[in-house]
Amino acid sequence: MQRTILIIEDDTEINDMLRILLRQNGYRTISAFSGTEGILAHNKEVSLILLDLMLPGRSGEDIIRELKAKHNVPVIVTSAIHDVGKKVDLFSLGADDYVTKPFHNEELLARIGARLRTNTELNANDTLTYKDIVLNRSDFSAVCSGKSVELSKHEFALLALLMEKPDRTCTKSLIYDTVWDYENSADDNTLNVHISKLRKKLKECNPDEEYIETVWGIGYRLKK
Amino acid sequence: MQRTILIIEDDTEINDMLRILLRQNGYRTISAFSGTEGILAHNKEVSLILLDLMLPGRSGEDIIRELKAKHNVPVIVTSAIHDVGKKVDLFSLGADDYVTKPFHNEELLARIGARLRTNTELNANDTLTYKDIVLNRSDFSAVCSGKSVELSKHEFALLALLMEKPDRTCTKSLIYDTVWDYENSADDNTLNVHISKLRKKLKECNPDEEYIETVWGIGYRLKK
DNA sequence: GATCCGGTTAAGAGTTTTTTAAGACTTGAT
DNA sequence: ATCAAGTCTTAAAAAACTCTTAACCGGATC
Numbered sequence: 001m002q003r004t005i006l007i008i009e010d011d012t013e014i015n016d017m018l019r020i021l022l023r024q025n026g027y028r029t030i031s032a033f034s035g036t037e038g039i040l041a042h043n044k045e046v047s048l049i050l051l052d053l054m055l056p057g058r059s060g061e062d063i064i065r066e067l068k069a070k071h072n073v074p075v076i077v078t079s080a081i082h083d084v085g086k087k088v089d090l091f092s093l094g095a096d097d098y099v100t101k102p103f104h105n106e107e108l109l110a111r112i113g114a115r116l117r118t119n120t121e122l123n124a125n126d127t128l129t130y131k132d133i134v135l136n137r138s139d140f141s142a143v144c145s146g147k148s149v150e151l152s153k154h155e156f157a158l159l160a161l162l163m164e165k166p167d168r169t170c171t172k173s174l175i176y177d178t179v180w181d182y183e184n185s186a187d188d189n190t191l192n193v194h195i196s197k198l199r200k201k202l203k204e205c206n207p208d209e210e211y212i213e214t215v216w217g218i219g220y221r222l223k224k
Numbered sequence: 225m226q227r228t229i230l231i232i233e234d235d236t237e238i239n240d241m242l243r244i245l246l247r248q249n250g251y252r253t254i255s256a257f258s259g260t261e262g263i264l265a266h267n268k269e270v271s272l273i274l275l276d277l278m279l280p281g282r283s284g285e286d287i288i289r290e291l292k293a294k295h296n297v298p299v300i301v302t303s304a305i306h307d308v309g310k311k312v313d314l315f316s317l318g319a320d321d322y323v324t325k326p327f328h329n330e331e332l333l334a335r336i337g338a339r340l341r342t343n344t345e346l347n348a349n350d351t352l353t354y355k356d357i358v359l360n361r362s363d364f365s366a367v368c369s370g371k372s373v374e375l376s377k378h379e380f381a382l383l384a385l386l387m388e389k390p391d392r393t394c395t396k397s398l399i400y401d402t403v404w405d406y407e408n409s410a411d412d413n414t415l416n417v418h419i420s421k422l423r424k425k426l427k428e429c430n431p432d433e434e435y436i437e438t439v440w441g442i443g444y445r446l447k448k
Numbered sequence: 449g450a451t452c453c454g455g456t457t458a459a460g461a462g463t464t465t466t467t468t469a470a471g472a473c474t475t476g477a478t
Numbered sequence: 479a480t481c482a483a484g485t486c487t488t489a490a491a492a493a494a495c496t497c498t499t500a501a502c503c504g505g506a507t508c
Contacts, residue, residue, distance in 0.1 A: 152464055153464080154464080154465075155464095189466080189468085190466060190467085193466075194465085217474095217475090
């Protein structure tokens with residue numbers, strides 16, 4: 001999803017530079033060249049504000065208050081002021097971060113990312129993909145060829161292990177150690193049976209594809 | 225409301241200094257002197273984490289991931305590293321802010337305040353919704369299908385946890401950690417019984433809807 | 449002292465895992 | 479090419495385990 005960043009910066013050169021930097025990095029931008037203009041331009045599309053503190057006319061502090069009152073989004077203040085006391089005031093007013101000029105582009109982008117992330121994130125997708133199979137580790141769901149497949153705990157762990165190492169052959173003992181977690185002594189056939197069930201379930205979803213390959217005397221691996 | 229800050233810092237002197245500074249400023253603190261200790265000490269009382277990056281043993285990056293996985297609160301990294309590239313990596317891993325040592329106490333306090341503030345602002349809207357259930361965390365009320373439901377403390381916490389992660393399967397151990405908060409090894413059946421009671425109460429309100437789904441061998445999740 | 453809550457227990461139902469066993473396949477030696 | 483030994487596949491039966499509920503009990507709360 002594309003996010004819009006409102007740039008409030010009176011220095012035309014810096015404003016341009018920021019606009020180019022942000023657009024290159026996939027953000028939409030709105031440029032404003034004074035605090036008043038910034039407040040007017042601020043709308044509900046805006047996800048984050050970059051605010052230059054040294055604006056003519058009104059103090060940056062006032063502006064933060066008004067911006068936040070209108071629509072509360074993260075505000076990152078940029079300024080040449082190094083004074084720590086000033087930083088404190090800004091924070092206590094509601095600025096969410098502070099970057100001193102001159103700043104590194106990477107650092108600015110990182111701080112913007114961090115601010116936006118806290119709002120949306122948590123959807124870290126912990127998914128594995130192979131051919132037309134998708135495993136989602138956060139909800140333990142499996143989808144093959146568009147259809148949902150019900151896998152038991154061990155079946156899921158087994159398939160996940162293979163999909164983690166798509167180019168590798170997983171030896172039987174590795175599989176036992178990982179999936180069965182050192183409960184060792186399981187009869188040698190246990191794994192075979194589970195592989196068999198897994199293949200059966202996958203075949204029901206997509207009869208035309210072969211997924212798991214037997215490596216004779218060693219273990220199993222995913223087919224290329 | 226008093227907030228608890230977890231300090232993870234191997235340098236005893238700095239750890240002490242931080243503890244004194246934060247306590248003077250109205251925070252409760254927990255001190256940990258290694259990453260592993262920090263992860264163990266992290267619990268649902270903690271509102272923010274101060275993490276020293278240069279820890280012996282494990283990389284700070286790993287630790288952030290584990291801390292966030294356990295209970296997602298803002299992490300402010302402190303470190304002597306000035307390298308911008310490092311900052312970027314930390315941010316993309318989920319660090320919420322970065323302060324280089326030596327830092328001014330005022331700046332650190334300000335950044336802590338900013339992080340805690342955005343956190344509560346986001347939670348200000350303290351209701352959870354799922355299908356026809358509405359949970360209100362500020363007065364612990366629950367409404368299902370228009371009717372008010374009386375839930376006990378644990379039942380409420382349990383349902384709230386599931387509703388916080390509507391797409392995720394909550395493993396039993398996650399649920400125990402969150403709802404029972406390390407009140408050790410409650411009998412394995414406790415959770416089952418509470419789920420059963422919860423389902424019963426919800427069914428009385430709306431017999432036609434299924435809410436909680438069992439994920440065999442793993443835990444529970446909300447039905448789509 | 450009655451009520452509510454949380455936890456424990458226990459029985460039954462349901463699901464998964466392991467074992468068993470028969471047959472098919474691969475390998476390598478004869 | 480054939481055979482024997484070992485390995486793999488699969489179905490089905492048996493065993494082990496997990497889940498659901500109802501019922502009970504003790505402690506906290508009112």
